[in-house]
Amino acid sequence: MKSKWKLHPGSYALGENEKFYGDMEAKGWRLVKRGARWSKFQRTEPSRARYRAEVVALEEAGGDLSEGRLAVYEDCGWEHVAGRGVLHFFRAPEGTDAPEFYQDPRQQAETLKGLRRRLAVSLVVSILLLALLVPVVVTVYGGTESFLARMRQLWLTAPGLPAFYCLLLFSELFISVLDAWQIGRTYNRLKKGIPLDHAPKGRGVLRLVLGNGLGWAADLCLVLVALQLVFMQRGDLPLEPDGPYIVLKDVGWEEDRSAFMGNDSEREHTRSVFAGYWNVREYLDYPDRGEIMLYQDVYRLSPWLDPMDWVRSLTANQTFVKDLEEYTPVEIEGLDAAWLVEGGMEAVAVKGRMMAYINYLDGAYSTERLEAVLKALSARWNKYD
Amino acid sequence: MSEQGPMTEAMYYILLALLHPGHGYGMMQRIKELSGGRLVMGPGTLYGVLNRMLGDGWIVFTGEEGRRKNYAITDEGRKALLAEYDRLKRLVADGEMLEEECRRREEDEI
Numbered sequence: 001m002k003s004k005w006k007l008h009p010g011s012y013a014l015g016e017n018e019k020f021y022g023d024m025e026a027k028g029w030r031l032v033k034r035g036a037r038w039s040k041f042q043r044t045e046p047s048r049a050r051y052r053a054e055v056v057a058l059e060e061a062g063g064d065l066s067e068g069r070l071a072v073y074e075d076c077g078w079e080h081v082a083g084r085g086v087l088h089f090f091r092a093p094e095g096t097d098a099p100e101f102y103q104d105p106r107q108q109a110e111t112l113k114g115l116r117r118r119l120a121v122s123l124v125v126s127i128l129l130l131a132l133l134v135p136v137v138v139t140v141y142g143g144t145e146s147f148l149a150r151m152r153q154l155w156l157t158a159p160g161l162p163a164f165y166c167l168l169l170f171s172e173l174f175i176s177v178l179d180a181w182q183i184g185r186t187y188n189r190l191k192k193g194i195p196l197d198h199a200p201k202g203r204g205v206l207r208l209v210l211g212n213g214l215g216w217a218a219d220l221c222l223v224l225v226a227l228q229l230v231f232m233q234r235g236d237l238p239l240e241p242d243g244p245y246i247v248l249k250d251v252g253w254e255e256d257r258s259a260f261m262g263n264d265s266e267r268e269h270t271r272s273v274f275a276g277y278w279n280v281r282e283y284l285d286y287p288d289r290g291e292i293m294l295y296q297d298v299y300r301l302s303p304w305l306d307p308m309d310w311v312r313s314l315t316a317n318q319t320f321v322k323d324l325e326e327y328t329p330v331e332i333e334g335l336d337a338a339w340l341v342e343g344g345m346e347a348v349a350v351k352g353r354m355m356a357y358i359n360y361l362d363g364a365y366s367t368e369r370l371e372a373v374l375k376a377l378s379a380r381w382n383k384y385d
Numbered sequence: 386m387s388e389q390g391p392m393t394e395a396m397y398y399i400l401l402a403l404l405h406p407g408h409g410y411g412m413m414q415r416i417k418e419l420s421g422g423r424l425v426m427g428p429g430t431l432y433g434v435l436n437r438m439l440g441d442g443w444i445v446f447t448g449e450e451g452r453r454k455n456y457a458i459t460d461e462g463r464k465a466l467l468a469e470y471d472r473l474k475r476l477v478a479d480g481e482m483l484e485e486e487c488r489r490r491e492e493d494e495i
Binding site (some may be wrong): 054057067068070071073074075078086099100101102104107108110111205287 | 393395408409410413424425426427428429430431432434435436449451452453454
């Protein structure tokens, strides 16, 4: 039998949902299943029917619709068609004498009492948890600057991930606020003796556009993240560079590669709408000199981004020297800008749409060696572009 | 009755209907008969009140007929119903002067 899914109005917009399902049946689509955001309909002869929403009080069997209760409703002419959580929908063909569920709106208000409290409490708890979570996450990342720098890097390399979390957070928060407000407003009106409007105008456009729109955008971001993971290249570092990065051989180290603290020399490459990204780690063991290491974070930004706006984020999250202000600017032929830590192991380079953070360690802590690394990178970028 | 507040119409009629034990739908039919068709109780109201009265110990489950559950009034429920009946009778008795007042007015107008 032909079926289709359609977005329904907000979870707790009771009257809007009743009208929506009645209208769908009039068009020949009968409700068979209700999901979180979508309802499933089956093709049928168009007919007029009343739909009524019932919230099972949480105090009653944990919100379950009992068999005994179902029997009473069905005896009265109400067919249970779909339910999700504490919200259930019943249907009665037009013209039957199935009585309305409640004669007094105040009795119906009682069924919403527990749900209203639960939604309000969960909203407050969610906001409190979020308020606590933010400082915890920021602390884990080593402070606000490091956290923001990490987010900026993530935004460049895998924008779907932070976008997904932000959109999911906002959509969940928005829906929680809307649900709590909707059920609170319905409760207050019923408590005052104002009956539920079974055919209100509109379908909760705000929720449809904002709530669902944010949710879809979050889903889309998740798809982007999945695609990025599928196409991500990760593996052993090739002997000859296959991207805009250098290898230790380019600065004169010809020895065989070795493992360092259990890690092999590796290269990871990914591409997002904002940047191509290469993360390269190379190790070799030089006799009498110890471990030699070259670490590179190389970005090729999209044409609409200026590397000078992003270059500070490269150092803010590093282990030793985090502030680019503490780096010394150096002139390297072929590079637009370059910085290094004198007597250290960190360097930063910018050219055109390229930017890179380099960590080079050969035991000498020599500024000249760092400059040599930057020159090698400049030469590589010249060839690469 | 001193601790018991006034009953809602639904509670009163459900207890009245349960003087003869029965299931939910049967109760609704009896309530309609008892009230001369004035009161058509909805299943939501009925179920809400039944749950509340089960909690208060005014009614009990007596068994099941298929999916239907049968209920009966308890001694506690009967006492509560009688107390409410007395209260209503007193209300009506106290209001008898209204009837006299209306009659006097009509006579004056004539």
